[in-house]
Amino acid sequence: MNSGFTFVPLRFLAQAMTLDPGHHHVLHPAAPQAGHIEWLYWITFWILFAVFVLMIVAFASAAAKSGVIADHPLPILEKDEEGDRRASWGVASAVGITVITLFLILVLSVVTGKRVEGLTSKNPVTIQITGHQWWWEISYPNSQADQTITTANEIHVPINTPVVVLTNSMDVIHSFWAPSITGKRDLLPGYSSAFWFEIDKAGIYHGQCAEFCGLQHAHMGFSIVAEPVDQFQAWQQQQLKPAREPSSTDAARGREVFLTHACLMCHTIRGTDAGSRFGPDLTHVASRNMIAAETLPNTAGALAGWIVDPQRIKPGTEMSPNPLAADDLQALVVYLQSLH
Ligand code: HEC
Ligand SMILES: [Cu+2]
Incomplete structure (x- = not known):
């Protein structure tokens, strides 16, 4: 009973409640997109929790009523039309409630999907992310070639600014996932898609490839450095410069x-x-x-x-x-x- 195993879920929850930003956690959103997903998570969690409790109660009361006592033979079943009708109603309404609940969850998922997708503000920062086995190429495209920044695995973004991400892959399917920021996005070879997010708290948010892409899939991490606009611009200016001349x-x-x-x-x-x-x-x-x-x-x-x-x-x-x-x-x- 007192084994560590029993408490793993509790420890997980406790951790989820206390993590500071910089870690990555679906229950620690730092962007409205991840906030919508967290909202869906908790709604689904409490619905399933209620189902679980109802199931246990139904099961326990059925067990208590069954009337089978150890040293008695099985009770003789008598025809009980009234009881049968009640049981049929019970089953039918349980099926009905289940279907309605599943439908409700479906509707909530669709609504959440829409809320995550919809780009509302203007003047986004655009980033091109290209998956490679096993690293992330990050570039900030600009119509002037010499104004384009290219870096790897560390994505700088300004806070409170919409960031549009264009995706692509050089080889196999990868999936971009920063749990505190937004949902998973597949990067498909030869197919460019787009999504966006906006971070409201400065910090470093970790992410990971979430689609098995070969031997080093587990070593394909990245981080998002969200910083105030002026710091972001300073970073941008620095990155635009050619490499520093050797000074020694x-x-x-x-x-x-x-x-x-x-x-x-x-x-x-x-x-x-x-x-x-x-x-x-x-x-x-x-x-x-x-x-x-x-x-x-x-x-x-x-x-x-x-x-x-x-x-x-x-x-x-x-x-x-x-x-x-x-x-x-x-x-x-x-x-x-x-x-x-
Ligand atoms: C055959 C191609 C190839 C050659 C040759 C090569 N590299 Fe690399 N290098 C790569 C690839 C691909 C990666 C990304 C690997 C990864 O993260 O999984 C990389 C990653 C790196 C990184 C890490 C960069 C980062 O931001 O993560 C450094 C530093 C580096 N290489 C330096 C060198 C130096 C110095 C040499 C020459 C002595 C060299 N490489 C030769 C292909 C090459
Ligand atoms: Cu992968």
């Missing part, structure tokens, strides 16, 4: 290593010769909190470990191992860490 001999050597190894075949660093979009854009890689789709913190040690043997960290990832000499690696990490 180590960093200069690191750039040389980057440009003379395989890195430039897969990555972009704007302002250098590296211009491939196969992997994440690294122009401002040092401005991100995490790397490899929220798999590692963005520290010197993690960067070095990732560069030398990404296959050990995310087996199957599209990035090949890079056996570099120790001092080349050191310089490369210094350079990458300077790219704010």
Whole structure:
């Protein structure tokens, strides 16, 4: 009775009530979209709870009335037309109530869907999110090519501003899910769709791919950094700049290593010769909190470990191992860490 197992649901609920923003939780909405979904969740929860209680009561009273006593033979059933009629009515009304309840839940789901979809305000920020095995390419399209920002796995958005997300996938179906923000959205290869959200509390909200997409599906996280408009604009201005010039001999050597190894075949660093979009854009890689789709913190040690043997960290990832000499690696990490 007193096992930890019994209390797991209780602990889950208690946690749900106390989490601060930054965690991700369907019961901790930070956007009206997620608020609508939470509302539907609780309505369904209490309906099902009532059904559960009614079932237990009906079951217990039937058991109490059955009159079968251990040392008696089974009671002889007499024909009881009045009782039969009452039982038929009981069953018919139970079926009726069930159908009405299910219908009610259906209507509420449709209404919630409509409320989540409807874009009401103007002047949204538009973001293009492209799923890759196993990371998220994020870009802020602009009619002028040199005003387009491209980053990975960390989505900056202004608060109290509608954000329209255009989706696409480079390979298989992925699903974008930030539980505190809105419902799941599939990213389909070769098919662009759109949805929107608006966050009202500043914070960092975590999300995760929610559609099995291969070996490293579990290591395909992302975060949404919701910040006041002026901070968002400052971030945008910073991201628009080409990569910072190396300011030390180590960093200069690191750039040389980057440009003379395989890195430039897969990555972009704007302002250098590296211009491939196969992997994440690294122009401002040092401005991100995490790397490899929220798999590692963005520290010197993690960067070095990732560069030398990404296959050990995310087996199957599209990035090949890079056996570099120790001092080349050191310089490369210094350079990458300077790219704010
Ligand atoms: C064959 C293509 C390829 C080559 C070569 C390659 N990378 Fe990558 N790199 C990738 C891909 C794909 C990812 C995303 C992997 C993931 O998150 O699952 C990545 C991720 C990264 C990241 C993490 C970025 C982020 O924001 O999450 C860094 C840093 C990085 N690579 C640096 C390098 C360096 C330095 C080199 C050269 C020594 C290099 N890469 C060579 C394809 C490549
Ligand atoms: Cu996935």
